[in-house]
Structure formats: structure tokens, C-alpha cells
Amino acid sequence: MRAFATLLERLLYTTGRNAKLLLLADYFARRPDPERGFALAAMAGALDFPGAKPAILRALVATRVDPVLFELSYDFVGDLAETIALIWPAPVQGAPPDLAAIVSALRTTPKSEVPALIGTWLDDSDVATRIALIKLITGGLRVGASLRLAKLALAQQFSVDIDAIEEIWHGLTPPYQPLFDWLERRAPRPEPGATPMFRPPMLAHPLELSDQARLNWAEYRAEWKWDGIRVQLAATPSGRRLYSRGADDISASFPEIIAAMDFHAVLDGELLVIRDGVVAPFADLQQRLNRKTIAARHRAAYPVAVRLYDMLFEGAEDVRAFAFDERRARLERWYHATKPALMDLSPQISFRTEADLVALRDTARRDGIEGLMLKAGASPYVGGRPKGLWWKWKRDPLSLDCVLMYAQRGHGKRSSFYSDYTFGVWTADRRLVPVGKAYSGYTDAELSFLDRWIRAHTVASYGPVREVEPGIVFEIGFDAAQRSSRHKSGIALRFPRILRLRPDKPAAEADTLEAALALLG
Amino acid sequence: MAPHPSTWLQPRPEGLFCLPGGFFIDPTRAVERAVITHGHADHARPGHAHVLATAETLAIMRVRMPEGKAGAQQQNVAPGETIRVNEVAIRLVPAGHVLGSCQIILEYQGSRAVISGDYKRQPDPTCAPFEPIKCDVFVTEATFGLPIFHHPDASLEIARLLASVSLFAHRAHLIGAYGLGKTQRLIALLRQAGYDAPIFLHGALVKLCALYEEFGVALGDLRPATVADKAALRGAIVLAPPSAISDRWARRLDDPVIAAASGWMMVRQRAKASGVELPLVISDHADWQAILHSIAETEAPEIWVTHGAEAALIHQLDLLGLRGRALRLIGYGDDGEAP
Numbered sequence A: 001m002r003a004f005a006t007l008l009e010r011l012l013y014t015t016g017r018n019a020k021l022l023l024l025a026d027y028f029a030r031r032p033d034p035e036r037g038f039a040l041a042a043m044a045g046a047l048d049f050p051g052a053k054p055a056i057l058r059a060l061v062a063t064r065v066d067p068v069l070f071e072l073s074y075d076f077v078g079d080l081a082e083t084i085a086l087i088w089p090a091p092v093q094g095a096p097p098d099l100a101a102i103v104s105a106l107r108t109t110p111k112s113e114v115p116a117l118i119g120t121w122l123d124d125s126d127v128a129t130r131i132a133l134i135k136l137i138t139g140g141l142r143v144g145a146s147l148r149l150a151k152l153a154l155a156q157q158f159s160v161d162i163d164a165i166e167e168i169w170h171g172l173t174p175p176y177q178p179l180f181d182w183l184e185r186r187a188p189r190p191e192p193g194a195t196p197m198f199r200p201p202m203l204a205h206p207l208e209l210s211d212q213a214r215l216n217w218a219e220y221r222a223e224w225k226w227d228g229i230r231v232q233l234a235a236t237p238s239g240r241r242l243y244s245r246g247a248d249d250i251s252a253s254f255p256e257i258i259a260a261m262d263f264h265a266v267l268d269g270e271l272l273v274i275r276d277g278v279v280a281p282f283a284d285l286q287q288r289l290n291r292k293t294i295a296a297r298h299r300a301a302y303p304v305a306v307r308l309y310d311m312l313f314e315g316a317e318d319v320r321a322f323a324f325d326e327r328r329a330r331l332e333r334w335y336h337a338t339k340p341a342l343m344d345l346s347p348q349i350s351f352r353t354e355a356d357l358v359a360l361r362d363t364a365r366r367d368g369i370e371g372l373m374l375k376a377g378a379s380p381y382v383g384g385r386p387k388g389l390w391w392k393w394k395r396d397p398l399s400l401d402c403v404l405m406y407a408q409r410g411h412g413k414r415s416s417f418y419s420d421y422t423f424g425v426w427t428a429d430r431r432l433v434p435v436g437k438a439y440s441g442y443t444d445a446e447l448s449f450l451d452r453w454i455r456a457h458t459v460a461s462y463g464p465v466r467e468v469e470p471g472i473v474f475e476i477g478f479d480a481a482q483r484s485s486r487h488k489s490g491i492a493l494r495f496p497r498i499l500r501l502r503p504d505k506p507a508a509e510a511d512t513l514e515a516a517l518a519l520l521g
Numbered sequence B: 001m002a003p004h005p006s007t008w009l010q011p012r013p014e015g016l017f018c019l020p021g022g023f024f025i026d027p028t029r030a031v032e033r034a035v036i037t038h039g040h041a042d043h044a045r046p047g048h049a050h051v052l053a054t055a056e057t058l059a060i061m062r063v064r065m066p067e068g069k070a071g072a073q074q075q076n077v078a079p080g081e082t083i084r085v086n087e088v089a090i091r092l093v094p095a096g097h098v099l100g101s102c103q104i105i106l107e108y109q110g111s112r113a114v115i116s117g118d119y120k121r122q123p124d125p126t127c128a129p130f131e132p133i134k135c136d137v138f139v140t141e142a143t144f145g146l147p148i149f150h151h152p153d154a155s156l157e158i159a160r161l162l163a164s165v166s167l168f169a170h171r172a173h174l175i176g177a178y179g180l181g182k183t184q185r186l187i188a189l190l191r192q193a194g195y196d197a198p199i200f201l202h203g204a205l206v207k208l209c210a211l212y213e214e215f216g217v218a219l220g221d222l223r224p225a226t227v228a229d230k231a232a233l234r235g236a237i238v239l240a241p242p243s244a245i246s247d248r249w250a251r252r253l254d255d256p257v258i259a260a261a262s263g264w265m266m267v268r269q270r271a272k273a274s275g276v277e278l279p280l281v282i283s284d285h286a287d288w289q290a291i292l293h294s295i296a297e298t299e300a301p302e303i304w305v306t307h308g309a310e311a312a313l314i315h316q317l318d319l320l321g322l323r324g325r326a327l328r329l330i331g332y333g334d335d336g337e338a339p
């Protein structure tokens, strides 16, 4: 357990991405099976111990520490695991079991005996190991970027392609023995075909003016850019899955889509709330997100459907190497033959010149449309963000996707909520710099979600201000962007407001300072 | 019956005031008469008419303040010596915080109050150790007054630093350390651990190191980092004020390991937020256990808490059956270890 704790501790204090990759690669190269597999699972958030929730740890610490002192300490530290680790009174006695033994003990110990077991482990651990233990137990190791980084480290250490890992990832379970057997050349690569697994989706670049000038328009096909959630529908004879583009399995939130996936294919499309053929605003779709159970009433009020625009597999056949035009033709043929419920095709927009599209894009202000997509007719389906093949051309230039950086409690009826937000964008060297503050533009349900999220993801507190890890993306609308010497970013937004939350968007993909500076009026 | 200290020792906007003596302890603005515990800027302010302190504290004030601002009249008092002002007996006893730091023992009509100033209980080769004094009221600092703070033995942290120095032998280790006390203690601890290579200093640290040496604290081979060339600094230990480790000044170093020595380094997210790669938990303040231990040693039935996390300490005193009182004096705690 100490090796894993040391890894986490060093990752915490290491700033460079390459240095982090080295630490991870070194860990995976040196540590035995199944320990390293469980470490990977912890970073993936793939370990769930029903008997060990944060509430149990709080109850456990209450048996050893005065509750007032604990609350004052928690307020100061801001992180539950670290507070418990620091305040735990026992001096270090022995050494806790190794990671694999801990996982197995948590899985087999009766629920009622779990707290006492955790107590003895904490007695036997130093502070860093206690933090790692608590985060392991409560699932707090799942940090957005770290799983992808861990996979990259594996790819580098064992000289395989990261996509080759991504392709088989969703078919694997902890401690991923077949993965490590393959990485160390003891066994062939696990078969990706059997279970419906996630394929890395193809992403678009924002189309800038400079790109626009260079584009050979005849080579591109145009579609609407739908304002929903990008999804991957994976259906094989052995199962059905609905994935977000961040590889989250969101099947449980959309049972009617799963029910409609009565076919064998992997498809790419946009999940939307559609009523009588009309796409509803994004806020309606949000009513369906992040829910574990879906009441029938809720399903009826927010009817979802998928607008399909690409095909990755037809039956068992991988069609990603074919050109976009060929895949589109296959998708259309397949669609008319299969007639799947709750799905339609995203239409292609015919155009002759750039001017046709410019006009369309500027007038397209209906709900549900964000702008235009341009896709090279000859391009294969390439996971990731290949340059120059797909472009997104957003309609409203005066909005930015910003990352929540700091939160502060509000006033009046909001005084118990973290309701005042400072958000930022990424600099070229991948640091966040603040560009503005907003106090409005969210629903009460969103406010309470944000409040809980902020409390659980605070990295530092400065008096009433909490700094959070980069994890929440807001689409911020504003009237103008102005130069400002008072802001570190050099830019200030006029009348910024939250247009919406972007739960589908990883923080790393929020807008850059460069993009913000391009909007200076 | 002896008068309760609250009848003759009172918090005022300027600081704690001794009525029968007519002087303030560590006043935060310029006053007629001041008794000063130690030379940190939040305790020793410029512009008092009359200052009473140890010779070391007075010397530190002269080095740090503009000409004539370190007290128009300076009166030095040796630790242990008793001075009478009106009916009040004043005695200074080492606090173990920095060079010259002392607790202030006041006796008036048979009632005794001890004002700790800042203090610690870990050994420090650069200053005399804290001496517990029995009293009726103990006025304690509580900078680290939360049970999450337990400062490890400083020699263990120095060992971690030296391990990192030998692991990253080609990189400079740039350590953020407060100029008065922490810097000299770090150097002395490194020398104790057998590190005798030159140690490089940011310009702001030079004068106080020289002053420590004048008072007999040997610090070994010290050199200005400002004139050293990049190559000479590779693999070396460089000390700078905490504010300098993240600014332009640090650019003279080639890919340094950024470290900081402070009690706050205990809290990981805080260390990380300050951009530190190698946090060293070395503090010149008492940690939670040391505060409680010191309180017990004074046998005082009543404790006044001046600066820091007073709520937790007062709650703990209540659990222990002692009377606790928050003085809420404004203006302390910015001696480089403030949050």
C-alpha cells in the first residue's frame, strides 16, 4: 500500500505532464500483479466497496476525535480524506496490508465489520498511506485526467498504441490481468469484439478565420452541429451500451435508447430531447442527466432520441477505415433497412460555396443547433482530434467554454451555497487563468449539484473562497471581451453569465486564452 | 488576595496593555512604551518611543527598520533579569522561536501572567529553548492550533531534503524560507546533518544571517545567489524568501526543485497550491500537542489565545476543564507562516 501511496503523493506534487507519465510508467513497470491492476482500477473509479462510504469514515473518525475539533479541522483542510488522515490520533504502529489484500478484504468482509477493519489499517499507516487508503475506499481517486494519463503511461512503458488500449478497455475488469499479460507479451491482445465496448470518438477542431481561408470547400460535407450530447451506441449480440464521448457508460440513464438498440452496430450520434420532431433546448436534456433511476413520468416529459451521423461498425465489420462518404452511404442504407426506433439521421446540408454556409450559419439560431459541422468526405474515422478532417463552426462567437476555478458562498437565501463562481480558460502552457465571475444562469437543482460538487472537490480554501479542481465546464455568454490590465489573463468579459453547464465536456477541452483573445472587441 | 490578571492586563486596539506598568506587549501600532517578544514584523513594529527587549531582538529591529525607527529609546534586558516599571516586575524568558525571542513574565501584586509571544518546543540550534513558567494566566499563540498539525522532527525533514539533493544532483534546490529565524535554522540544521557545501542566499537574507553569526551562531560557507552563475547553482541549495520562489527571481535557476519550509506544508493541497514540489514541514511555532503540553506545564487555570486557530484551542481547553479566552488581537500572524 505504501508504494501506491508514494505514487499518489509524488503525482500530487509533480506539475509536468511528462514527469507524471514517468512516475506512472515506473510504477506499472515495477509493481507486481495484481497490485498494479488494482491501482489502475482505483484511478479509473472502477472499484466500488458498498460497505465503505464517506459516511462510514466520518462515523469512524467520530469514535476517535472530538466532533467539534474534527469539523474545525475539516473546514480548514477542505478535503475529507486528508482531514481524517491528519487528525487520526494513533501513532504509526505497523504496516498496512498491500493493495490487493486490502481490496480483497473490503470485498469479503461483512459490512458491519468494515469500519473496525479500516480503523486498524489507519492505525498502521502513515499520513500519506492513510490518504491513499481513504481515497481508495471512497472512490476519491478518480480524477478526470488521471485515467487517460495512466493509460498513456502504460502505452509508453509497454510500447503499444494508446488507442489499442482504449479499444479493449471497456471489456476489461479489475485487476485487468489479460491487459497486463498482453502488455508484457505473455498473451495476445484481449478480443475487443465480444462485448460492446467504447471506441475513441473522432473529434472536430474549431474553425478559425485563418482555417476558413485555406479550406477547399468542395472536399467537405456539411451538417448541423446539434446542441445535445455526443454519444456512441454500441450494440453487439452480447450486450448494449450507451457511452458519452468521455467513455462514461450512461446506459442506465437512457433505458429507452438501450431498448431501441435492437441491432448489431456501433454508431455515432447526438442525444437530444425531441418533441414532435422539434429539438428542445439543452436544459431539457439536462433533466435526464446524472440520474440513476428514471421515473416513467420523467421519461415522458423529456423524451430523448438519437440523431445519427456516423457508423464505426456494421455488424462485426469495422468500417472506420472507409472514407466518410462511404460510411455515410452505409449508414443510410443500414438505417432504411433497420428502421431503429427513437433514432433518425442527421441531414446533410447541400451547399455550393462558402457563402451559402456562412449565411446558413448566421441564421441558424433555432434551439438545438449550435452551428455547423464540416467533415472531409475522404476522411477515415480517426479517434482523437486529427487535424483538418472535421471542423466545428459555432454560431455564436461571444461564448466561451470556461472551467470553474473558485467558488464563494452567496448572500441572502443562497448564503449556505457556493453560488458565486470564478471561471477561467487554459493558457498555452496549460494553466488556468481567470477571465470572469458569474452569479446567475443556473437552476436551483444545478446550484445544489454545484454546491455538493464544490465541497467534494476543493483543493484549497482561502477564507471564504474555495479553489476547486478543474472539473466543471460552464458555457459563458457575454456581451463583449475587453482588454484588462487588472486581470492576469489580460482580458475581461462584459456581463458574463452562465448559459449552461456542460457536464458532457471534459475540463481539459474547455476554451483557451488564445480563443478568448480572438474575441476581443 | 492577588488581583486577577484581567484587572491589570487588557486587550486594546494597539495590543495587550499593562495598566499599572503603562506599556504594551508587541503593540501593532506605534506607542509610547513597548515590550517586544521577538523581531518578527508582526510583533516588532517601527516607531515606538521606548522599547524594552533582548539585545538580540533590538539588534534585529535595527537591521530591519529604517534609521531611528527601532525605538527612540532602546532598553535591553538579559533573559532572566528582572526590570521594575512602577509596581510591575518584568522578566524575559526564552521562547525557543527565533534568535532573541522571549516570553514576557509580568508580576503585579502577587499575580503572574506569562505572554508567550511565538514559541516552539522542538530543539533549535539557533536560539535558547522555551522555558515553561508557572502562572495565573498564560497568553499563548495558536498559529497551529488545530489537531491536524503535528510537526515531525525537523531532522527527518532535513534528511528528506538531503535525499532529494542527492537524487536530483544536477538540479538546484530552491527553498522558500522566511528571512528571520527559518533561514538560519535551516542552515544550522543542514550543517548539523553534515552538509558543508556552500549555501546560496537571496539578497534579502544576507544581513540577518550575518547578524546571527555576530551573535555566535555559526552558519558555515554562505554565498550570494545573486552573483553566482547558473552552472555554480546546479546541484546547490539556494534559500530565498517565500515570495521569491515563484517570481522572476527564480528564473536565474535552471529547472530548480521548488521546496518550502513551513508548518503549513503539512496540508498537501495548501503546499500544492503554493507551487511546491518538495514540502518540508519545518515550523518555528508549536504544533497542537506542543501547545497543549506547554499549557499544562504552566499549570495556569486560565489561558488567553492571541493569534491563530483559536476556536479549536478554546474548545479543547473547555474539554480539559480550563478557562479559555480569545483575545482577538488584530494584526498578528504575518510572520511568513500565516495562512
Ligand SMILES: [Zn+2]
Binding pocket: B038, B040, B043, B097, B118, B335
Ligand atoms: Zn514570530
Ligand SMILES: [Zn+2]
Binding pocket: B040, B042, B043, B118, B141, B332, B333, B334, B335
Ligand atoms: Zn507571530
